[in-house]
Amino acid sequence: MFLFAMGLLLVILQPSTGRFPRVCANTQSLLRKECCPPWDGDGTPCGERSNRGTCQRILLSQAPLGPQFPFSGVDDKEDWPSVFYNRTCRCRGNFMGFNCGECKFGFSGQNCTERRLRTRRNIFQLTISEKDKFLAYLNLAKNIPSKDYVIATGTYA
Ligand SMILES: *[C@@H]1O[C@H](CO)[C@@H](O)[C@H](O)[C@H]1NC(C)=O
Numbered sequence: 767m768f769l770f771a772m773g774l775l776l777v778i779l780q781p782s783t784g785r786f787p788r789v790c791a792n793t794q795s796l797l798r799k800e801c802c803p804p805w806d807g808d809g810t811p812c813g814e815r816s817n818r819g820t821c822q823r824i825l826l827s828q829a830p831l832g833p834q835f836p837f838s839g840v841d842d843k844e845d846w847p848s849v850f851y852n853r854t855c856r857c858r859g860n861f862m863g864f865n866c867g868e869c870k871f872g873f874s875g876q877n878c879t880e881r882r883l884r885t886r887r888n889i890f891q892l893t894i895s896e897k898d899k900f901l902a903y904l905n906l907a908k909n910i911p912s913k914d915y916v917i918a919t920g921t922y923a
């Protein structure tokens with residue numbers, strides 16, 4: 767709840783903040799408006815040769831804007847991510863991620879077909895050492911730059 771509230775606060779305070787794949791955060795990608803990075807496994811964009819996904823034009827929802835966009839036409843997050851990219855990876859089956867290199871949540875294995883059970887635990891029922899471990903991971907997340915993502919701190923302009 768606290769994290770959610772923090773997230774909400776950040777969104778309200780910085781309407782232009784967004785998360786981007788690090789490999790697409792460069793002038794060339796932004797000018798071409800394309801973010802279809804190669805998957806390491808076969809070197810083709812979106813792992814296309816391995817049938818993981820393809821580079822496609824993004825599809826935008828036709829639904830009317832909700833009240834979360836009080837600054838219509840100003841907020842770069844409107845129709846995300848079309849201000850920045852109009853072609854991204856569309857992944858097949860259970861593949862996921864900016865280059866289709868990951869599995870959807872709850873799946874694992876070479877082809878992302880193996881079910882993996884994840885259990886959400888109640889934080890109040892963790893042991894002290896489990897709680898310490900959890901907090902240590904939160905601190906790590908706050909202090910180590912992600913190798914995969916960057917955060918924009920300004921507008922597109
Ligand atoms: C995508 O963006 C590029 C670069 O601005 C532009 O040339 C192209 O026409 C756009 N394509 C679509 C389908 O909007």
Ligand SMILES: *[C@@H]1O[C@H](CO)[C@@H](O)[C@H](O)[C@H]1NC(C)=O
Pocket residue numbers: 875876877
């Ligand atoms: C993954 O898929 C490929 C291609 O369909 C297949 O050759 C391979 O055996 C599969 N691997 C596993 C572990 O299922």
